[in-house]
Amino acid sequence: MIIRTRWRSAAAQxxxxxxxxxxxxxxxxxxxxxxxxxxxxREFEAEIATLSAKLAxxxxxxxGFEHRIDLLSSDRLDPDLLDEQARADLGLLHPNDRxxxxR
Structure with missing residues (x-):
């Protein structure tokens, strides 16, 4: 009987x-x-670096877009940019254009 108890306690431990x-x-x-x-x-850090580069x-x-929009403001209207945009929208060419x- 004592042996079984010892085996049981040893097995439990x-x-x-x-x-x-x-x-x-x-x-x-x-x-x-x-x-x-x-x-x-580490994978998250690599993804963060990739996304940070893409964000930059x-x-x-x-x-660049904000600069172009700023050039179209009423107080700083650039005639060349306005002419270029109007020609692109209307599909017109100046006689001196090449x-x-x-393709």
């Missing part, structure tokens, strides 16, 4: 140690490669 070790291994693995782990954070590019494009068709 072994089971608890195995469950604890398994839990530690599982959570360690998840901390490294899980959805919020180290590998995922889009900001430059927007500044047209190069790109």
């Amino acid at each position: 072994l089971t608890l140690w195995l469950i604890a070790a398994g839990s530690v291994l599982y959570f360690s693995q998840q901390a490294y490669v899980g959805a919020h782990g180290l590998v995922a954070s 590019e889009l900001k430059a494009v927007r500044e 047209v190069i068709q790109v």
Whole structure:
């Protein structure tokens, strides 16, 4: 009877140690490669760098558009830009213009 109790307590201890070790291994693995782990954070940082570069590019494009819009303001109207835009919209050419068709 005493031997069975010792085996039972030894088996219970072994089971608890195995469950604890398994839990530690599982959570360690998840901390490294899980959805919020180290590998995922490196991927997020790479994506952030890519999107930041794209944002800078889009900001430059927007500044270009804002500059062109600013040139069309009533106090700073650029006649060349206005003439170019009117010709493009109406499809008209000046007699001195040269047209190069790109195919």
